[in-house]
Amino acid sequence: MKQLKLTGFVIFLFFLTECLSLPTKPQDVDDFNIIQKFIEDNVGYITIITFAQYVQEASFEEVEMLAKTMTEYRDQCLANSKLPQCSKLPNDALQEAICAMEGVPQKHNFSYCCNKGGFERRLCFFRNKKADVGFLPPLPTLDPEVKCQAYKNNSESFLSNYIYEVSRRNPFVFTPTLLTVMGLIEEMAKTCCEEQDKANCFRIKAVPVIQYLKAFSSFQKNVCGAFLRFGPTVLKSIYIAIFSQKFPKTEFEELTSILEDVSSKYDGCCEGDAVQCIRGRSKLMSHICSKQDSISSKIKECCEKKIPERGECIIQSKDDKPKDLSLKEEKFTENKNVCEERNADQDTFMAKFLYEYSRRHQELSTPELLRIARVYDDLLRECCNAENPPDCYSTMENKFNETTEKSLKIVQRECEHFQNLGKDDLKYHYFIKFTKIAPQLSTDELTFLGEEMVTALLTCCTLSEEFACVDNLVDLVIGEICGVNGNRTINPAVDHCCKTNFAFRRHCFEALEADKTYVPPSASQGLFTFHTDLCQAHNEELQRKKDRFLVNLVKLKPELTDEELRSSLTGFTNLVDKCCKAEGPEACFNEEDSDSSHNVSE
Template identity: 80%
Template sequence: MKQLELRGFVILMFFLTESLTLPTKPRDVDDFRITQKFIEENIGYITIIAFAQYIQEASFEEAEMLRKAMTEYKDQCLANVTLPMCSKLPNDVLQEAICAIEGLPQKHNFSHCCNKVDFERRLCFFRNKKAGIEFLPPLLALDPEEKCQAYKNNSESFLNNYIYEVSRRNPFVFAPTLLTLAARFEMITKTCCEEQDKANCFQTKAKSVIQYLKALSSYQKNVCGAFLKFGLQVLNSINIAILSQKFPRIEFKELTSLLEDVSYKFDGCCEGDAVHCIRGWSKVMDHICSKQDSISSEIKECCEKKIPERGECIISSNKDRPKDLSLKETKSIENKNVCEERNANQDIFMAEFLYEYSRRHPELSVPELLRIARVYDDLLKECCITENPPDCYSNAENKFNETTEKSLRIVKRECDHFRNLGKDDLKYHYLIKLTKIAPQLSTEELTFIGEEMVTALTTCCTLSEEFACVDNLVDLVLGEICGVNENRTINPAVDHCCKTNFAFRRSCFDALEADETYVPLSASQGLFTFHIDLCQAHNEELQRKKDRFLVNLVKLKPKLTDKELWSLLTDSANTVDRCCKAEGPETCFNEEGPKLAAKSWAS
């Protein structure tokens, strides 16, 4: 994969036909040329990502067909940029090419999108993406030797296939992230194929790649879900909190300017427009690096790096906290003209409050900062219509502390679960809780979300910054439940938490009980039918089956108490263990399975 030995976020373009504004400065010209060269050499890989994310059911052969078509398109426009087709937006060109493949729209049920044009068609393609991927075949795990041989025989086809498989399983992940992932995968393949113990090498090094994908996938889906459900104002609030904590030196005027570029980036990224996304990210990095004096003194070396590397470097840089920054923000409480300033421009006033509070409180999570801003806004709505507003809002700090204390209690309770339960029991606790509140979700989604909860607590509950870490990561897990699409629906209670108030959805979810609208299955559908293949299952596979069994058991019997569910899970595990040791495992299963089923219905 040419030019893909990159780390961090890949800053790139898609086609020459929608390039950045023509550069005027020497550095801009240099960056422009590097980016353009990158596109020319990697157009095929980017096409596969976009196609596989839009049409997840499509075969690799169909993705390859489109890749060749788009490569030809690129070559024609490089030869003669004045051709009429070369003036179109890249995403429109891509979608037109997808629709033009004979029989493809009918085969994969997206003809309705091809009948639309412009924004309506782009939105239709976006809504065609499916977060649940149960309909896809299991990802084939090649033997390390086979993997290395396939890479040696045809590295381009091997990497194309990898990008295709990862992209169709992660339809909402931004294209730059997937290209970075592919770059890392290629480096791992090159390294491990030279090792004697290839299997161990792949297993060890793949963990970091998987963690990278999971972390960015969760973050991107969460922020895009907030943007698409709640609009630009909530997106801006999230970014104000993040940027103010990351760059506490930045002036508010500079922050609002940077915010315009950041919001522009997410607008394209969240809709799945790769070009818009990449252009936006490049613009953000250029902005930050051009204003180092007023943003951060910690990013000088980052900004001297090549475009593809500087993004991750900036994100990983240290915070540059001003020495004269007071720990307490008093203006919002002691200023007697608060109501006048708020009434003059409410959006700017609240944005400045969030900026000032966030840069002073690195120990708080982003969701908590948004909660405090909402509490302050609600308080001013009440106070500014009273006879003595300053006296009314003088207790704002107490309100903020009460809000944080409530959030702290939730985090403490969750970390107590982590400390008191083993890893497996912790997961079972959340699998039961999550399945009871959202039984409409697929078994695969629920087991994944349960694992993510355990990962969040395992990662955070031993850290000194426990609160911010847990609250930030659990908020990402809630983002997985709520999904990206604004028209996603699960059940009335969960939908209410997902769509009513982004800042307070954590406490909303915390208060949820079992879904009363759910009608369980009338039959077990083979839940208590065990087979001998369980006896050959390895530890990880057996654990996955156990997790799925528990989720399906809760779906079948949601009225059972946690204690009764745990008892049935223990009984089933003991049955599997006992029958696998018996002389005739299948006979044992046939006898014991119905007994377990009867016990479940008697509960």
């Protein structure tokens, strides 16, 4: 495969960006130059990520075609920068080039986006991204020897193709994160290709890379979903809670200036604008690293790392709570002037409350801190209209404790499921639960959600910080259900939970029952037709088939009880066992098919 010649294209993009926002302070100039150098060293990969995320169906060869087109475009603009087409924003220029590719918009069915312009087109491209990637073929698996030979022959081409495949399957992951993943893949290839047992090396080293990608993917999708559905206020609240917990000695004024950079970062990252995302992330991390003394002593090593590892390291850091920080901040519950201060600047007042409460309660989850803030805001509305406001809001701490107690009980019930059920039964419990409340989701999505729920409980239910860990991770599972796009709809009950109140959507989901609007398919669609391929399936593949059988059975017969569904799954397992041991497996399956269909239809 030809090595991509994409350097000119991204330099051109940054030529445009520089014209729009040149740095002014000496340190800003240094940071700008470092980021510029980083981009120039990674231009091909950045372009591949952007294109593959916007048009997931596009082939790698089409990416190469786009690169050639953009290189010619760059040459025109370098020759005459006053041409009308040379004043476009980088992401607009890229999308126009995609739309101009002969036959590609029609082939991949996004012509309707190309008929729009400006913000509307950018939004359309964003909404063209598909979270459920079941339409793509499985990620190609190569023999380790073949993989290593390809890497040694042309490492750039190998990594380009790999990041293309990963990006199209993770359309909402931020570009800096995918570049970090690519770095980990390169490190893995370098190490494992020198090992004698290459297959085992790849298998072991791939696990943390996959976990890393999944963790950041879930978090970024969740936050972007909140940002795009509820706006910058909710995004700001999420980050006040996160930063105040992680770096509790940071002053509120410093935190406020950091949050200004967060908003600009998410505008680009959530939309899929790679150029703006990299610049926004780098600007934010540079800001944090320039104020280490007032933010945290724990980030010194992070700030010495290169882009983008620096940002990932800071995000995962956490400082200790100052010893002189009292458990309560009485000015929010015992100050007679609370209502006057609130009314003077409600947004700043609530931000200060969330900041003070979060830095004092590192044991709580981010969603729980947002719930407390919402409870406080709602009760202040009542109290500030009461005859004696101080008497009213002096009992706030009791309300906070009640809210946390309710959330804690939900987590305790989930961890009881973990303790009382085996791993498989726990998974089946959530397959059934999620399929009943959201049967409109694809089978792949539902099995993924169930597995993510089990991972959350396996990870958290034995830890001392059980509550925060479970609540944070389950909130990410809910984020997967609600999706990133604000226009995603599943069914009225689920949509209500996703769109009404970000802080309390966990409580809302907990109360959901089976979807009453759902109409099951009239035919079993081959659910009870079995073949000898089940006998050739390896353990993991056979388990996936069992998982899919259960989810599809719930979709077909949502009125069945959990016990009846489990019984049918056991029957399926026993049938596979019996027929695969028989002299004529196919005849055995044919004989049992009609009985299975008849039993379930009764």
